[in-house]
Amino acid sequence: MTATARLGVLGALMLATALPATAQQPRVVNAKMQTRPAAAGLEKELHALLSAQAEPAWTGYAVPMIAGQHQMCCYSSGDEFAHASGCCGPCRLESSRGINLSTDEHSDAGSLGTVKLEGPNYLVALFRIEHKRVDRIRAFSEDCQLDAGGLPFTWLTNVQPAESVAWLASFVTAPLSDAESETTPNQRPSQHALTAIALHADPAADRALEGFASPNQPESLRGHTAFWLGAARGKHGLAVLKRMAHEDPSDRVREKVTFALSVSHEPEAVEEMIRMARSDPGSRVRGQALFWLGQKAGKKAASAITAAIENDPETEVKKRAVFALSQLPKDEGVPLLIQVARTNRNPVVRKQAMFWLGQSNDPRALAFFEEILLR
Structure with missing residues (x-):
């Protein structure tokens, strides 16, 4: 093999190796981008960002997502919905317009334009920082184009899924702030954090959801968790739902369990x-x-x-x-x-x-x- 041919093969191998890492990062426009590793630990890195960031900014990372057609993006008009990427968007992170959505294998994928035979492989978790605290959490699939509204955007690499689950779980179980108590449940960071956890392709997500379903947790959290146990967590989710059906003391929660069972594929x-x-x-x-x-x-x-x-x-x-x-x-x-x-x-x-x-x-x-x- 000639030197030129060897270089060509080496280049192709390097490109193939780099593609998965590139594929994890969504296309972000209108942003002041920087990338930094989270090799020292996700919580440590995010706390450093929080302490240093007084002005509004976004940060995020990608982790493997459960299998299935779980496209998560947003739209606010018919023109945006049929995006060239085969998904929807662009999603304007600083706008309250648009609808976060998820489609499964029963959805009419053809209505979204390009038909993809396989769903996204990575979940993108985003956090809006202002006044040195997280005031918003969003979850998207990797195929969603994001518009950061001109704000700084820090993309974290080398994030471990179990660390992501632990970080998100801290928002799920945190007491409501005064500002959050005046919002609807689907606007609260805790709800978006729960959704993101449920879509993690990692056993840590199963353990976290099982904890959220415990009788000592608030009734509303148990009810929301039940849905995701049925919709996303397969056999392990069904086992937890069966336990809830037998043991949860709340009729309201057990009603939610019946719906969760109806959406389970088991x-x-x-x-x-x-x-x-x-x-x-x-x-x-x-x-x-x-x-x-x-x-x-x-x-x-x-x-x-x-x-x-x-x-x-x-x-x-x-x-x-x-x-x-x-x-x-x-x-x-x-x-x-x-x-x-x-x-x-x-x-x-x-x-x-x-x-x-x-x-x-x-x-x-x-x-x-x-x-x-x-x-």
């Missing part, structure tokens, strides 16, 4: 929803479990719903179960609604079944009504 999640629909001590929880079961097609879901109509002691739960039947695919739900309307001993339940049959616009429902009226 097959065993349906089994736990069925158990909650049958035997949870809270009637509202049973009703909520039935509602989400109604969004699931299949014999197991239909069987659990009809069992609740027959056996649950609360009429309100029975009514929720009838509604759940109406949410099943028509070939599953309409025959079951007709059976309930024809045979159930509770007149309130029969009336509810007939109401939802009337909303179905199904010819089988019309035939049933004709049969009843022409007797």
Whole structure:
């Protein structure tokens, strides 16, 4: 091999090695950029930035993100939404306009322009610093273009995922400041920190979320955590949700658990929803479990719903179960609604079944009504 060829191969190898590190950093425009390593520790580096920065500035880093189509960016108009990168943006960090969003594998990726066969690999965590404190946290995927509004922007490299989780967790569990208490929950740094933790591809995220779900944590935090356990954390998340379903003392939290189970991709999640629909001590929880079961097609879901109509002691739960039947695919739900309307001993339940049959616009429902009226 000639010297020129060897240099070409070496250059290609160096470029291939450098690409992952470059790919982690999003495209940042309108910023006074600097890069510095966090090899001495993320918390130490960020505290140094906080103590030195009185004027507004942004800092951030990237860590590996869980697998899936988790594109997180923002938009404020149709023109910005279909960005050339295949995602959305640019995201103006200093603007309150725009919507932070995440899409999963069920989303219509084609509506965003370029269709990517695989989702982003890195999560970008950003922190706005002012008056020597963090006043805003944002989480994006690496494919989102960011506009820093002309502010200083420090990009940190060599960040360890476990250190990132620990830093973000300190915001999740911190008491609300007076300023934060006047904002809506989705504007608070704690909510964005929780989202960022849930998307970390690291076991430290599982441990942190499990801690947030403990009964000694505030009810609101347990409820928000439940969603991410179902939406993002796979088998480990399901195990924690099952524990919450059995042990959490709050009916409100267990209601949130039913929804979290409904968004889980783990097959065993349906089994736990069925158990909650049958035997949870809270009637509202049973009703909520039935509602989400109604969004699931299949014999197991239909069987659990009809069992609740027959056996649950609360009429309100029975009514929720009838509604759940109406949410099943028509070939599953309409025959079951007709059976309930024809045979159930509770007149309130029969009336509810007939109401939802009337909303179905199904010819089988019309035939049933004709049969009843022409007797």
